[in-house]
Amino acid sequence: MLNLGDLANPKKFIDPVHIDRADSEFLIQALCMMMLIRETEQCIAELVKSGIANCPCHLAVGQEAISVGVARHLNKQDRVFGNHRSHAQYLALGGDLEELLAEILGKVTGCSKGMGGSMHLYAGEQGFHGSVPIVAGTIPLAVGAALAAKFDQQGSVGVAFFGDGACEEGVLHESLNISSIMKLPMIFVVENNLYSSHLDIQQRQPFDSTSRFAEAHGIPYEVVEGNDVGVVEKAAAKLIQRARDNKGPGFLEAVTFRWLGHVGSNEDIDVGVRRSLEEIKAWKKRDPVQRLFLALEKNEIMSQKEFQQHLQDIKKRVSQAKENALQAPWPKLENLESYVYASTGSE
Ligand SMILES: Cc1ncc(C[n+]2csc(CCOP(=O)(O)OP(=O)(O)O)c2C)c(N)n1
Numbered sequence: 001m002l003n004l005g006d007l008a009n010p011k012k013f014i015d016p017v018h019i020d021r022a023d024s025e026f027l028i029q030a031l032c033m034m035m036l037i038r039e040t041e042q043c044i045a046e047l048v049k050s051g052i053a054n055c056p057c058h059l060a061v062g063q064e065a066i067s068v069g070v071a072r073h074l075n076k077q078d079r080v081f082g083n084h085r086s087h088a089q090y091l092a093l094g095g096d097l098e099e100l101l102a103e104i105l106g107k108v109t110g111c112s113k114g115m116g117g118s119m120h121l122y123a124g125e126q127g128f129h130g131s132v133p134i135v136a137g138t139i140p141l142a143v144g145a146a147l148a149a150k151f152d153q154q155g156s157v158g159v160a161f162f163g164d165g166a167c168e169e170g171v172l173h174e175s176l177n178i179s180s181i182m183k184l185p186m187i188f189v190v191e192n193n194l195y196s197s198h199l200d201i202q203q204r205q206p207f208d209s210t211s212r213f214a215e216a217h218g219i220p221y222e223v224v225e226g227n228d229v230g231v232v233e234k235a236a237a238k239l240i241q242r243a244r245d246n247k248g249p250g251f252l253e254a255v256t257f258r259w260l261g262h263v264g265s266n267e268d269i270d271v272g273v274r275r276s277l278e279e280i281k282a283w284k285k286r287d288p289v290q291r292l293f294l295a296l297e298k299n300e301i302m303s304q305k306e307f308q309q310h311l312q313d314i315k316k317r318v319s320q321a322k323e324n325a326l327q328a329p330w331p332k333l334e335n336l337e338s339y340v341y342a343s344t345g346s347e
Contacts, residue, residue, distance in 0.1 A: 001212060001215070001221075002207040002212055007224075007255040010257065010282035010283040010285070013286055014285045015291075016291055017227075017228040017231075018228075019296065021301070024296075030065075030072070030292065031229075031289065031292050031293060031296065031302070032314065033064075033068045033092055034064040034068050034229070035289060035310060036097070036317070037060075037064045037087065037092065038289055039314050039318045040097060041059045041087055043101070043318050043319075043322055044057050044087070044265075045265035046265070047322075053105055054106065055104060055106065056117070056118065057104065057264065058263050059260045059264075060086075060087060060088045060191075061258065061260055062260075062287070062288070063085075063256045065226060065227050065228060065254075065288035067088040067093075068088075068092045068232075069233035069236055069254075070159070070187075070232065070236040071092035072236070072237075073236050075156075077127065077154060078158075078159060079145035079156065079158045080127050080128050080142070080159040081128075081129055081138035081141050081142040081145070082121065082128070082131035082132075083133070083162050084131070084135070085258075086119075086131035087100060087121070089128065089131070089161050090121045093123060093128045095128055097318070098324050098325055099111040099123075100121065101321050101322055102114065102328050104117060105325050105328075107328035107329065108331045110325075113331060114331045115339055120132065135162075135163075135166050135169055136162060136172050138162070139169075139171055139188070140175050142158040143158060143160075143179055143184060143186055145158035146158025146184040146185050146186035150184055150246075155244045156185070157186065157240060158186045159186075159187045160186075160189065161191060162188075162191070164191075164205075167205075167213055168205070173217075176214065176217040176251075177217055179219070179249040184243075185244060185246065185249070186250075187239055187243055187252065188251045188252065189254065190210045190253045191226060191256055192209075192210055192253055192256065194255070195274070195275070198274045198275075200274055209253065210253050211223050213251075219248070219250065220250050221252070221253060222238065222239060222251075223253045224252070225254075226288075227255075227257075227286050227291070228291070228292075229288060230292075232252075235254075239252055259280060259283070293307055
């Protein structure tokens with residue numbers, strides 16, 4: 001597959017998403033998790049805007065369905081890695097909300113002890129083994145984890161979440177190659193939001209579908225609408241089960257769009273550079289949260305009143321976590337270098 005066609009056209013796919021009534025329980029949970037991610041990122045945006053959060057924050061508002069859909073089929077024994085835009089993956093896998101906000105505020109109670117910030121998240125007990133801002137940097141780490149999983153023979157998988165920009169790094173291609181030839185239980189998840197920093201994929205690559213790289217390495221792939229949690233989870237289920245059955249790697253390309261600028265809290269950071277307000281407006285109609293709610297409402301699975309109740313509960317939860325994180329202590333100065341050098345074990 002070389003081009004995404006309609007999948008990359010924001011004017012398509014704006015009807016309510018299609019849902020399977022038998023899956024109601026998951027769909028309600030998925031909607032609540034997407035709302036939690038959205039509220040959390042909006043809270044982070046406010047903290048950035050007001051100058052309280054000082055680390056660079058890359059928000060994924062608009063992309064929530066991908067993490068939530070994939071996470072449905074992962075468990076704590078799997079080994080998942082993210083990138084610079086990983087708040088959603090961390091939360092979808094069960095990472096602690098208060099520890100996330102504390103990390104972003106540089107507090108000692110943060111998930112990386114306040115030493116890493118937004119781009120260095122970690123929730124090992126939930127299977128999230130870290131995010132790193134070096135573009136494509138965690139892909140080979142996930143491949144290494146997949147190799148370990150193959151030796152362990154417990155049916156777990158390595159997973160790397162990354163963007164379309166990471167496909168321009170050589171290490172992705174080496175990672176695809178070795179995963180294919182060694183039949184590793186490895187899942188590559190591309191959140192193709194069509195932009196890398198300020199540049200449209202059409203100005204960076206000859207074709208806009210990244211799945212062509214999987215095809216070149218003989219790796220099965222799925223290309224889906226990334227703003228529809230139902231189709232994301234079904235595609236993920238297929239690839240992950242295959243990997244667990246020792247049949248080799250899979251590649252999931254989920255097409256989406258970020259509503260905010262590349263980094264920080266502004267919607268319009270890129271407007272006038274490469275993105276137009278019309279394009280952002282069109283993509284907002286393809287909102288993964290609103291469209292899922294409309295489908296649930298239409299199928300009488302959730303009412304407007306229930307939706308508002310979930311929203312209020314989530315807002316309260318985020319607000320409480322923010323207050324706790326704000327009150328938490330800073331790291332101590334004497335720990336400045338504590339996590340920089342590994343112990344040699346000889347001291
Ligand atoms: C090796 C490397 N090159 C460049 C950068 C600067 N940089 C940070 S994020 C980014 C864009 C990445 O785009 P993509 O992978 O599509 O992810 P997205 O930001 O769209 O989620 C770039 C170029 C970096 N962090 N690491």
